[in-house]
Amino acid sequence: MNAPLQGHTVSNPIAAAQALLSVDNVSLEYRTPQRVVRATHQVSFEIDPADRFVLLGPSGCGKSTLLKAAAGFIQPVEGEIRLQGQRVDAPGPDRIVVFQEFDQLPPWKTVKQNVMFPLLASKTLKRKEAEARALHYLEKVGLAAFADAYPHTLSGGMKARVAIARALAMQPKILLMDEPFAALDALTRRKMQEELLLLWEEVRFTLLFVTHSIEEALVVGNRILLLSPHPGRVRAEVHSHQYDLHSLGGVAFQESARRIHRLLFDEGQSLQAEHELDFADIRIAY
Ligand SMILES: Nc1ncnc2c1ncn2[C@@H]1O[C@H](COP(=O)(O)OP(=O)(O)OP(=O)(O)O)[C@@H](O)[C@H]1O
Ligand SMILES: [Mg+2]
Numbered sequence: 001m002n003a004p005l006q007g008h009t010v011s012n013p014i015a016a017a018q019a020l021l022s023v024d025n026v027s028l029e030y031r032t033p034q035r036v037v038r039a040t041h042q043v044s045f046e047i048d049p050a051d052r053f054v055l056l057g058p059s060g061c062g063k064s065t066l067l068k069a070a071a072g073f074i075q076p077v078e079g080e081i082r083l084q085g086q087r088v089d090a091p092g093p094d095r096i097v098v099f100q101e102f103d104q105l106p107p108w109k110t111v112k113q114n115v116m117f118p119l120l121a122s123k124t125l126k127r128k129e130a131e132a133r134a135l136h137y138l139e140k141v142g143l144a145a146f147a148d149a150y151p152h153t154l155s156g157g158m159k160a161r162v163a164i165a166r167a168l169a170m171q172p173k174i175l176l177m178d179e180p181f182a183a184l185d186a187l188t189r190r191k192m193q194e195e196l197l198l199l200w201e202e203v204r205f206t207l208l209f210v211t212h213s214i215e216e217a218l219v220v221g222n223r224i225l226l227l228s229p230h231p232g233r234v235r236a237e238v239h240s241h242q243y244d245l246h247s248l249g250g251v252a253f254q255e256s257a258r259r260i261h262r263l264l265f266d267e268g269q270s271l272q273a274e275h276e277l278d279f280a281d282i283r284i285a286y
Contacts, residue, residue, distance in 0.1 A: 019046040020206055021070060021174055025079035027231075028065045039065040040232040042079065045225050047174065052200060052207045054240075056217040057227030057264065063210040066232070067178050070208060071097050083173060093122045096172040098163050100179040105151040105162055111138065112147040115166045124170065137165040140199060157188040164196070174206045181216070193219050194245050214257045214264075218243045226263055236263050 023045050030037040040062035047053045055063045068074045069081055072091040081088040083095065096118075105114050115134035119125045125133060138144050141161040151159060160180060167175055181189040193216060200207065211217050217224045222241035225234060238260065247253040 018048060019082075020049050020051075020084060021047040021208070022082045022085075023066070023070070023079070024082070026066070026069065026076045026081060027078035028062060028069055028074060029077045030065075038231040040227075043227070043232060043234055044079075045234065045237065047206060047208060049206050050204045052209060052220055052222045054217040054221030054224045055208070055210045055227060056214065056224050056260070057212065057232055057235075058229050059212060060230040061227045062230065062232035063212070063227065064178050067097065067176050067208065067210050070174070071095050071176055093118070093124060093170055094173040095176055096167040096170050097176040097178065098167050098180045100182050103151075103159075105159060105166075107151050110148050110150055111143060111154070111162050114151065114162055115169050118166060118170055122170070133169050134165070137169040138162075140168070140202065141165045141195070155188075156184050157192055160184065160192055161195070164199070168199075168203065168205065172205075174208055176208050178210045179212070180209075182211075189216075190245065196220065197244060214260050215248070217260070218253060218256060219245055219248065224260070226260065228264075 023043060026043050027041050028039045030039060043062075043066065045053070055066060057063055065074060069076060070088065072088050072095065075089065088095075106117070109117060112131065112134050115138060116127075116130040119130040119133060120127065124130075135144060135147060138147055141164055143158060143161050143165065146154065146158065151162070154162065163180070181192045184192060197220070199205075207220075209217075209220050211220070218240050222239065224238050224240050226236045226238070227233065228235050238256075240256070243253055243256070
């Protein structure tokens with residue numbers, strides 16, 4: 001079955017024109033003096049404005065590499081990545097990455113200075129406007145009271161919020177998040193997922209989110225791309241907009257998680273799993 005996912009097929013020119021980010025048949029490689037490592041093989045997907053698009057797959061399947069390519073740090077050896085039709089060939093302020101490590105915040109700058117820094121460094125805004133913008137987004141992530149604090153005085157969850165505020169303050173066309181909550185304890189991680197969804201309700205940014213947690217993918221994403229083990233190829237794309245944190249533990253949610261697990265890990269049995277799936281839309285590409 002190759003049931004087209006409505007609105008996301010290349011054969012649909014209207015949808016193709018609307019895509020914010022197009023990843024088209026992209027293979028990515030690392031070259032070391034000893035060997036060439038293929039991280040992803042001919043991966044294609046399209047992200048529409050206000051999507052919460054999740055890349056899900058086992059460790060080493062190339063999720064971070066795909067994110068870095070979307071950010072413009074790595075060039076594909078095959079295929080092309082386009083942002084609003086323009087080929088991505090370098091990093092730019094329209095694509096901001098939030099990484100897993102929260103020690104990405106320079107410790108000698110206050111929270112506010114951390115959020116202002118990219119705005120000033122990229123000459124996006126003058127100091128006064130940058131300060132106003134920083135305070136606006138710190139308010140949104142509930143950290144207005146900590147604007148003058150230094151990062152080492154913050155908890156992991158608070159550092160995560162600063163990193164998110166700093167990224168959103170740049171008002172990128174797409175926010176790229178690589179396992180942003182992986183270093184947090186389970187409760188804080190859940191809280192951050194909730195806050196991210198609330199923030200999305202308010203700001204409606206476009207998100208490309210990497211995780212290897214099926215549960216996190218179902219909660220955070222409205223669409224999930226399942227990647228095979230190394231080198232990453234597209235296994236399937238599923239719609240997951242029906243789930244949020246309130247769905248956790250529910251029968252339908254558990255069932256979906258179990259099915260995604262089978263699609264990801266049952267080598268050679270994915271066709272059988274596909275028949276058992278009852279996602280409203282599913283596209284099996286591999
Ligand atoms: N700098 C590098 N040089 C050489 N090979 C690399 C480099 N970075 C990653 N790789 C290889 O590319 C493949 C994909 O790595 P990547 O970090 O994208 O995986 P991932 O899906 O993000 O995994 P994880 O879930 O563990 O973060 C792996 O086989 C990895 O060993
Ligand atoms: Mg990774």
